[in-house]
Each structure stands twice: as structure tokens, then as C-alpha cells.
Amino acid sequence: MSPPPPTRQPCPPGACDCERERLVERPDADLRILWLTRAEEKRLLERLESIASLDDLKHMQQRMHEQLGIRVDIAPGFNEVKSVRGLDFQIAVLPGMCRKTRKAIPTSIRRALEKRPEIAYQLLNAHDLLRDA
Template structure:
């Protein structure tokens, strides 16, 4: 197994997660940056997400996730009418090493952020011309 110089997220219980962590650890050619998101770092990330207060900060977060961890964050208005933050489709693209719990906790933190700062939700809708003329 290749040498990794950072603390790696603990493995998930067998058959409970589809992160393919072991496959990523054994592939010498793979980018292992996503494994830097261990439990401690994930808690810091979730606190940071909930402290976001502007759309620009949310966009910067998405860029930093992609740059530092290789994780792609997608936030889009749902196919039906958006009446609450539950109407947004928020997801992280699946990739080896990204835990199922993480793929659920980050969107949940973003929803809490949007609920606390509705102006961010409006900015997302405006970017997609859903509030044009309103």
C-alpha cells in the first residue's frame, strides 16, 4: 500500500457504505485528496458551511472543495417549484473515498445555511433566472 502522509478517515463499517475507500488506498495512480476529509476535518467543514453568510462565500466553498479535495458540489433549483430550501437539489458527485455520510451531511449543512440566509437561496434562483422580473 502506498505511503500517505496525512490522517485518513477511518473505514466505514462493512456493507454500510459505498465509498470504495480501500480501492482508492490501494491504487497508486489515484488522487487520494478526498481522504484528507477525516471526521475532524469534516466537522470543521460543516461548521464553516453553516457560518457562510453570502452567495459569494458559498461559491468559493464549492471551488475550494473541488480544488483541495476533488469533490464537485452541485446546487440547483429542483424540477418542481422551489418554496423552501428543501426544493433545492444539493449533492456531491460520487467518487471513490467520499463517504456516504459525508455526501449526506454536507448538503444538510448547506440547507441549514440557506434556511438561515434566504438571500443566498434567492441568489441561487436569480442565477438561474427563476426570479427574473419578480
């Protein structure tokens, strides 16, 4: 039998709001998020920064949901979208998910969209914002 996958080290007490203890105590809890070790998180963020197309971004969103339970929704913000900063990133709060990870994922995606603005345009077009342009 193979050993269980490595899990993320707990954050120092009081430094994070991940509620890892609450997650580990529940017998029916989804522990997939704990598989995201610091090294794997770094790989994930690098991969997100190197997305090449909207399809690639959607594929990464699907893989994060399947493998880790992380759901990332990207939509135009409430106000006018003049840059990548105008996009709204919603990440579902998961017990065991570090607050730094919740902030790093949108930052990495924004960097990728700034490098390849055509992906941002395609994303806006998918929400019918550039329909008449």
C-alpha cells in the same frame, strides 16, 4: 521531510459504500478525499452552515473541489421551488467519500440557506428564476 497528512479511518465493513479499498489499491488514484478526517469533516460542515453570502458559498464550493476533489452543484429542483428543500444538490460520487458525508454536505448548506434566505434568492436569481419578480 514532513509526515503525510492524516487520513480518514475506514468505515466498518458493510456499513458504507465508499469503496475506500478500491481507491487505495489504484496507484494513480486521487487520494485527496481521504484527507477529510472526521474532525476536518466536522469543521467543514460547521463552515458550510455559517456561510454569509452567495460568493462565500461559491468560494467554499471551489475550495472543496481544489482541496478534496468534491464537486457540489446546486440548482433549482425539477418541480417548483417553494423553499430551500426545492433546491437540488448534486455531489459527484467519489471513491473514498463516505455516504454520510455525501448526505451531510447538502444538509449543512440547506441549514445555512434557511438561516439566510437572501442567499437562496440570489442562487435562484443566478438561474433566472426571479428574473421578472
